Amino acid sequence: MEEGVAEEGAVCAKVMTDEQMEALRKQIAAYATICEQLVEMHRAIAARQDSLSGMRLGSLCSDPLMAPGVAKLSSRQRWTPTPTQLQILETIFYEGNGTPSKQKIKEITSELSQHGQISETNVYNWFQNRRARSKRKKQPAAGPNAAESEAEVESLNEKKAKAEPFAHGNLSPAVDDGPFQSPDISSELRFADPESNGSQSMFALGDISKYGDAF
Amino acid sequence: MEEGVAEEGAVCAKVMTDEQMEALRKQIAAYATICEQLVEMHRAIAARQDSLSGMRLGSLCSDPLMAPGVAKLSSRQRWTPTPTQLQILETIFYEGNGTPSKQKIKEITSELSQHGQISETNVYNWFQNRRARSKRKKQPAAGPNAAESEAEVESLNEKKAKAEPFAHGNLSPAVDDGPFQSPDISSELRFADPESNGSQSMFALGDISKYGDAF
DNA sequence: GGCTTATGAATGAACG
DNA sequence: CGTTCATTCATAAGCC
Incomplete structure (x- = not known):
């Protein structure tokens, strides 16, 4: 595809250099990460809350097997x-x-x-x-760069999805839950890896809005 | 806004094909939508955790503004x-x-x-x-007769009761309230409270409103 | 269309 | 600490 659009490319470079593109990609990745974290946190909290407000313990209060002498042991062991x-x-x-x-x-x-x-x-x-x-x-797997002698064939798919948000044209974000469990969950409830991007990542989100606007 | 889209879409052809561009756009839109809704939800929860029973489904499930081409979020399918x-x-x-x-x-x-x-x-x-x-x-198929009920309960209790290092279920000895949490639910949530701990309170996402705008 | 059942998923607690 | 067990919740599938 490089040849075919070479001419247009010349014009293109002015508005979006490769570096910018890379930056954009990173920004989206950061965006994705944060979204995932948000989703998880929300789910954890909201789910609990919803259940409780709906009287979670009310369902199985009556246990016929309870000793009659004791008022209401039971219900909650956990x-x-x-x-x-x-x-x-x-x-x-x-x-x-x-x-x-x-x-x-x-x-x-x-x-x-x-x-x-x-x-x-x-x-x-x-x-x-x-x-x-x-x-x-x-x-789930391995250390820093350990070469698995084990048969790990599957997890590649999931890992890749996060590394390159739009590499495959697959634009399913973190919460785009398919019929199966959402792929690649960076569920650590931290915001972002401090080492990898630091404050850069956070600000990146601000920049991204410009692109969004353009779109 | 349309002009902007056209221009950038064309000039970016060198580094991105139109398909990739479209994918990118959709992805960003999806993230924007997700974050927007999440933030809204969080705000609602933080504000009043009690009266949002119907809000959970209403906000997410019936969202006509879903980014086109993006799979519906909150499918929650299993x-x-x-x-x-x-x-x-x-x-x-x-x-x-x-x-x-x-x-x-x-x-x-x-x-x-x-x-x-x-x-x-x-x-x-x-x-x-x-x-x-x-x-x-x-x-459950323990004893041939009614002993089963008692055995059932007992085995469970013993298992749970076992040896506890400290504290568990023995919270209010005077009253048998069961090991579950007290009915007291103060609606105080310090979820997205900036003042509570300052630092990075995850919501650099306050800027997210911009995405919603662009979107 | 709502209700019941079956079952995938979430999670507190225990084990080694 | 990491893994496993036991229990509960939520939802797709099955029924009426």
């Missing part, structure tokens, strides 16, 4: 964070306190107990689960 | 195995691979992807659910 609690936990999680110490746990528990019943164990478990989940979703 | 996939899964499950390692998961996913869209997570979940379901069928 702690469920209230929306407020969840929100606070999420905030703390991505604030950078990735390693909640024992002391930190106590503090958090103390704060959360103002918004609902909770125990330190709950908080501890929550952070453990949160971390594990993030990790699993982000990097 | 993966459903095709008959072929299901058959393969059943076979593998029945074969005795009771312990699907991650490696196996990848292989299986790879194979199943030839018969329809699927991800590793789908396979993982399927096996998890399958196993749980099998177990549940066996377990």
Whole structure:
């Protein structure tokens, strides 16, 4: 295609150089990342909230197998964070306190107990689960550049999708959920990799609007 | 605005084909839409977490302004195995691979992807659910008589009650309220609150309104 | 068209 | 810590 449009290319270079194009691509990638994060966070919070407001525990209150002497044991064997609690936990999680110490746990528990019943164990478990989940979703495979001798044939598809947003002409953004689970979820609830782009990425979003306007 | 589109569309032909350009545009539009809606939702949640019951579906599902050519967001569809996939899964499950390692998961996913869209997570979940379901069928069939009910409850309780390092369910000893959270739900959300922790509160996305505008 | 059932997905808790 | 289990939620499929 290079030959065919060479002439037009000369004109083109004035308005959009390759560097600019690259920058655009990066910006979109950053955009995508942030969208994904937003979506996940929203889903986590909204889902919980919705469920709770709809009386989540109300469904199975009557357990015929309960001992008659005890008023209402049952119902809840598993702690469920209230929306407020969840929100606070999420905030703390991505604030950078990735390693909640024992002391930190106590503090958090103390704060959360103002918004609902909770125990330190709950908080501890929550952070453990949160971390594990993030990790699993982000990097199911391998280290930095390790060459997998294992049979990994499949995950390529998903990884590529993120690396090059428009490389394949495939323009399914993060939330474009197909019939299957959304591909490539950078679900770590951090904003962006501090190392990779730093503040650049954030500002990039501002620049992107210009292109959007042009379109 | 139209002129701008025409010009840039033409001049950019060197580095981007028209198709790529179109793809880019759609992608940006999609992201803009997604972010716009997400931000709106977040704002609503932060403002009043109580009265948005009907808002969840209304805002997302019925969105006529979807970017053309972009798959509808918020489909929220869940993966459903095709008959072929299901058959393969059943076979593998029945074969005795009771312990699907991650490696196996990848292989299986790879194979199943030839018969329809699927991800590793789908396979993982399927096996998890399958196993749980099998177990549940066996377990309830404990005693021949009414003892089953008691045994059921007891086994559960003991399992859960076990040894707890500290705190869990023993929150309000005086009253049997069950281990679930207290009904107190303060509507205070510090979700997108800039003042709460300052720093990067994820919403550099405040700028997102611009995208919506352009879009 | 709504309700019920089946089942994929989410997640708190436990295990090693 | 990473993986697995058990339970619950939400939704597609099945029914009336």
